[in-house]
Amino acid sequence: MANDEYLEFLIEKSDSPATVTDRQAALENPGFGSLFTDHMAMIRYTEGRGWHDARIQKRETIAMDPASSVLHYAQEIFEGMKAYRLADGATALFRPDENARRFQASARRMAMPELPESLFLESVEKLVDIDRDWFPPVEGGSLYLRPFMFASEVFLGVRPAKEYLYLAIASPAGAYFKSGASAVTIWVSSDYSRAAQGGTGAAKCGGNYAASLVAQAEAIERNCDQVVFLDAAEHRWVEELGGMNVFFVMEDGRLITPPLGGTILPGITRESIMTLAREEGLTVEEKPYAIDQWEADAKSGKLLETFACGTAAVVTSIGTVRSENGDFTIGSGGPGQLTEKLRMRLVDIQRGQAEDTHGWVKRLF
Known part of the structure; x- marks a missing residue:
């Protein structure tokens, strides 16, 4: 298998990003989990080939075959993490290495391939970088990151899939609880x-x-x-x-x-x-x-x-x-x-x- 820890990410900027006016209006009240940035990270896995085709691209819908394994046997895992604006204006992640390792542990339990820690970290870092203008200017605002992976092989047999798709998307976030109660x-x-x-x-x-x-x-x-x-x-x-x-x-x-x-x-x-x-x-x-x-x-x-x-x-x-x-x-x-x-x-x-x-x-x- 190729050394897939050192894949080079192809960067393809969106040809239809949100306008500055539309983005600023949306960020005034981002809520949680309903607003998304312009791009996403994607890496494919194929048994025998390993991880390949790493890219940052326009966020778009995914075409799926009705027989995709995840739709029938639920081989799917995800992570939740945030990027923050620091007091000096810089951007940072909080313990992202722990998210990467937990993602690997989840993959092992679900009989899925483990994404190398370096690829996990690079995918979210590059995504935050390209969508850095999406940080909400609200109190406690952050950029919520959702890396996830699912079985994409078109196959109905009950066994671990041989093909997987890893993605990471970003969502500007405000308060989690809508009630706002203390x-x-x-x-x-x-x-x-x-x-x-x-x-x-x-x-x-x-x-x-x-x-x-x-x-x-x-x-x-x-x-x-x-x-x-x-x-x-x-x-x-x-x-x-x-x-x-x-x-x-x-x-x-x-x-x-x-x-x-x-x-x-x-x-x-x-x-x-x-x-x-x-x-x-x-x-x-x-x-x-x-x-x-x-x-x-x-x-x-x-x-x-x-x-x-x-x-x-x-x-x-x-x-x-x-x-x-x-x-x-x-x-x-x-x-x-x-x-x-x-x-x-x-x-x-x-x-x-x-x-x-x-x-x-x-x-x-």
Whole structure:
């Protein structure tokens, strides 16, 4: 197989980019996930040939055969990451090497070829560079990046595909939660599980999110912002939200988060928060935490705060928890003091407003 770590990207600028006026108008209120930039990255994979045809090109629709393997057997993975404007005007990515490695781990679990880390990083860096004018000038604005890969072989047999397509697209992003609330309300799913031991819970694949949507719809019907899932075996232990990891701040200085164990996505924001929390003098424990214990600790005052974290929402306080058994409130029901401190520490590092002692920020241009 050719040494495909050193592919040269062909750069083809869009022949119909958005006008400056149209782009500026759209960026005044970008929302999340509905506005897209002019270009995309693309790399093809063929068994026996490896990765080839790397390019940055005009963002356009993809022609797919009805028998494309992904449409039938869901061999698909993706990543979520952001590019930021730093305080000095430069552009940077936050821990992109971790996204690259997690993308490889997801590929292994889904029987897909692993994209070399160097190609992953080059694809997103070149995409950010060519679409640098798409950074939204709103408070907390960023350029959300969505690298993804799927089985493109035209074949209906049940086996790993022999052809794949990797792409990366970019979306100017504002606030993740539309409600704009300082603390969100969570629905506890009693009927549905997100993942089980031996499944794909630790991989960032579309199927995990598809499995969460009916429960998320239940949450919305009950005026909740997100759903939290319990373990599939006992339906007792808190695992994660539909798209975020969860933390519990205890009065004795402990920060508890559910252990990974193969059913929970190893969040990059999650790991960063644990590092920052230890620097704040907290004892961080990765251990099981039961839903009934969550309620009891909230009512007794042993639990001071709960928050969720992920790339899209960064860090968000959880104020109220609802379930079929009733509701309970955490603290005052508003944003937690430690939650806000950790969020600001992380955001300040991401945006170059605080010293990056861990080497997490990769400056681009």
